[in-house]
Amino acid sequence: MKRVSHGIGAIGIVLLTGVPALAQAPAGGGQQAPPPMTNLQVWPKDTPRAQVIQTMNAFNDSLGVQCNYCHVQEGAGGRNDFASDEKREKRVARQMILLRDSINVVLPAIVGKPAGAGPTAAEGHPGAPIRVLCSMCHHGLPIPRSIADVVTEAATGGAAAGLAKFKELRTQYYGGQQYDFSENGLLTIAQRAMTAKNPDDAMAYLQANVEYYPKSARTYQAMAQARNAKGDKQGAIKDLEKAVELDPRNAQARNQLQQLKGQ
Numbered sequence: 001m002k003r004v005s006h007g008i009g010a011i012g013i014v015l016l017t018g019v020p021a022l023a024q025a026p027a028g029g030g031q032q033a034p035p036p037m038t039n040l041q042v043w044p045k046d047t048p049r050a051q052v053i054q055t056m057n058a059f060n061d062s063l064g065v066q067c068n069y070c071h072v073q074e075g076a077g078g079r080n081d082f083a084s085d086e087k088r089e090k091r092v093a094r095q096m097i098l099l100r101d102s103i104n105v106v107l108p109a110i111v112g113k114p115a116g117a118g119p120t121a122a123e124g125h126p127g128a129p130i131r132v133l134c135s136m137c138h139h140g141l142p143i144p145r146s147i148a149d150v151v152t153e154a155a156t157g158g159a160a161a162g163l164a165k166f167k168e169l170r171t172q173y174y175g176g177q178q179y180d181f182s183e184n185g186l187l188t189i190a191q192r193a194m195t196a197k198n199p200d201d202a203m204a205y206l207q208a209n210v211e212y213y214p215k216s217a218r219t220y221q222a223m224a225q226a227r228n229a230k231g232d233k234q235g236a237i238k239d240l241e242k243a244v245e246l247d248p249r250n251a252q253a254r255n256q257l258q259q260l261k262g263q
């Protein structure tokens with residue numbers, strides 16, 4: 001696995017450059033003991049190194065970063081100091097560990113699952129409480145945000161700028177856990193444009209969405225709403241007919257269609 005081997009590589013660099021005093025390697029493997037950890041503040045000082053490194057690899061995955069996001073790690077010839085606290089990100093991460101742990105302390109009582117409960121819910125037992133992980137909030141991003149927030153912010157320059165941002169993120173992250181690229185993503189963004197009384201922008205997002213999801217009845221339904229707001233009743237009727245055709249069980253679209261036709 002790529003990230004695990006990266007973590008081991010990082011330690012390798014520490015071994016080579018971090019401790020010149022321990023220069024003579026033990027006979028045999030040519031490996032020397034890693035330097036003792038000197039600056040654990042939230043975890044017990046004697047936490048086994050392997051356990052710390054395993055958690056560090058999980059941090060990388062959870063936030064979608066490398067070790068040097070939090071640590072001074074310049075590679076061969078540079079400074080490599082995992083104990084240093086000079087990076088703001090490491091200091092924030094320490095507080096984040098405490099935040100996560102404090103959530104996990106109160107969570108069992110909130111959901112009524114006692115900490116000692118068994119792993120599965122069965123026969124009146126509520127099951128074990130779920131432990132909150134960094135990844136549950138961060139989903140692969142150092143600063144977790146929804147696709148709707150990122151695109152809406154970029155769209156202060158109009159829907160074209162918003163769509164450009166969407167496509168850029170989609171190219172980079174599609175298939176990953178970072179952003180919602182289901183039909184919901186652009187639907188939510190279009191809905192925000194409607195709320196901001198901007199049906200033209202909403203149409204631009206929805207038209208892009210039917211290119212990705214040609215069978216999305218909800219997108220046609222939303223397009224009808226946008227066209228209606230622009231005064232294009234005939235266009236709205238066409239879109240609603242398409243929505244009903246794609247999803248005959250969509251009673252809401254059916255009602256909206258009847259209403260529009262009756263007007």
Ligand code: HEC
Nearest residue numbers: 007010037038039040041042043056067070082083093094
């Ligand atoms: C999101 C930030 C973050 C990332 C990414 C991260 N670490 Fe850490 N690391 C920390 C924090 C915070 C501590 C201190 C924990 C404490 O105070 O108990 C730490 C401690 C350490 C220590 C102990 C240092 C000492 O001497 O006290 C080592 C070694 C270490 N990390 C290695 C790594 C490696 C290798 C990676 C990449 C695989 C990595 N870290 C990725 C935040 C991070």
Ligand code: HEC
Nearest residue numbers: 059089090092093096097100132133134137138142143144
């Ligand atoms: C309850 C949700 C939640 C949990 C759990 C959580 N984080 Fe965060 N974290 C956030 C949010 C939200 C931000 C961004 C805050 C902002 O910038 O406004 C953040 C920011 C950070 C940052 C600063 C990023 C930057 O570049 O400014 C780091 C580092 C970080 N988290 C590490 C972690 C680590 C490591 C864990 C697990 C030990 C963790 N977080 C658990 C929600 C969470």
